Amino acid sequence: MLAKPVGGYCRISDADLADIRRAVKAGTLTPEEAAEEERKGVLRQREDIEGLSGGVPVRWYEDNNLSAFKRNVKRPDFERMVKDLKAGRISGILAYDIDRVYRQPRDLERVIDIYEVSKESLIFKTLSGQNFDLTASDGRFSARLFVNIANKSSEDTRRRVVRANVAKAKKGKSHASGQVFGWLEDDPSKLDAQTASIRRQAVEKYIAGDRVATVMKWLASENVINQATGKHFTWGGTKAMILAPRNWGIRTYNDDLIYDDNGEIVMGDWEALFQNLETWHQIQALKGRDAKGTGESNVSYLLTSIARCGRCGGSLKGHPKWAKGKRTSGYNYNCNKQRPEQCGSLSINGPQLDEMIQNFVWAQVIKASKQKRTLEPPEPWARESELKDVEEQMDELQALWEAKKVRAGSYVTALDDLKAQKNELLADRAVHVIPSGTRAISQELLAKGWEGLSIERQRLIVRKVLRAVIVYPAKSRGGRFDPSRVEPVFH
DSSP states (O other), rough: OOOOOHHHHHHHHOHHHHHHHHHHTTTTOHHHHHHHHHHHHHHHHHHHHHEEEOOEEEEEEEEETOOOOTTOOOOHHHHHHHHHHHEEEEEESSSSOOOHHHHHHHHHHHHHHHHOOOOOOOOOEETOOOOOOSSSHHHHHHHHHHHHHHHHHHHHHHHHHHHHHHHHTTTTOOOOOOTTTTTTTOOOOOHHHHHHHHHHHHHHHHHHHHOHHHHHHHHHHHHOOETTTEEEEEEHHHHHHHOOOGTTOOOTTTTTOOOOSOOOOOSSSOOOSOTTTTHHHHHHHTTTSSSSSSSSSOOOOOTTTTEEEEOOOBBBBEEEEEEEEEEEEEEEEEEOOOOOOOOOOEEEEEHHHHHHHHHHHHHHHHHHHHOOOOTOOOOOOHHHHHHHHHHHHHHHHHHHHTTSSHHHHHHHHHHHHHHHHHHHHHHHHHHSSSOHHHHSSHHHHHHHHHGGGGGHHHHHHHHHHHEEEEOOOOOTTTOOOGGEEEEEEEO
């Protein structure tokens, strides 16, 4: 009968892993060379651990590049090993040292529970020479002591790192690691002219009305490669690039803004894509636009929800036409049968309706541009006094703090509330100053025509000119497109 295998657990040490990552950051190792070094470290562990097995076959478990200290890090092979140990599929655990297996006491206790109730004689050996016999009280005591020491050491290191990182953040020091698209590879504080221009255009397209998915498609059409992955930008990568505070030179820590002693946003020590924070506040107001449930997150047709049913008043939605089981390039706008309040019995040819409304709206846009109304200044922002009042409250609170007339807890709570109010007001002002319709109707876009605009930017223009497009029932079924069925409704 073959002997039951023993589990061999391998994991490169956190210290060795940190050294390898520092070498990659310094440029002395490539990412490929770093992966090879990590692999070599694990293979050396295997050779050493195998000597503890006494000829018993070893079933290997490997969690390379994963921390045993961080609570939110799942170690798949550690979990598999614990499951196999509990099920009796392995006769114990072999490891380089105990802290390679456990740095959290709770993980050790899970394994101790298995050793205490097992009817078999389970082994636990390491190369350290220490007595970690988990079947005996002295061994369990030693294991608990060493794991708690390792945990304390990791906690101390984490605190030092956090303290150092917070101090760097407050000084505006860059936290970028590796190459950042838009900045020079050998000096991430300096903009790279070519990629910075692309990144700036991506942000401007988003502010102008394009969805993240549209910007992503534009990047792919321009064959723009994400230097971090060597591939085209994904939706998530595109969104992160657009919304990154780094674009405005803003320093954050754990995705939170950092404020100096005067309550001002801490700026970083790198060149920013945008010098004016006005666009930053616009981004804050717009960034929920692509969220599900907004109605604009995945619109493919120009007049979806703008066109209305002349029978029931419900929204019309664009739906593709199918022929012989295949989707065609044609589409209709239909009243939604799935909603009980809608009749679901009205339809109109999509491309012809779009062309009619495009021609109509574009005529209004051209007329407005000739009358020099395209870039009219907006009405005065109604909440200017509200913003001034919040800023005065912040100044008064700061004066009270400096005079030691307010407790720290009260100061921090009040200041956080005032900062949130100020940021909300600044975002509201930013959007008011450059309203969405005006952003879309610029001289550049007039020159490009409809074909030069994304579907969402076309919709912005239509919504700027029209409140809705009413489509009335056809006089007969299957007839030609009848423009008299269509009634544009102005604001």
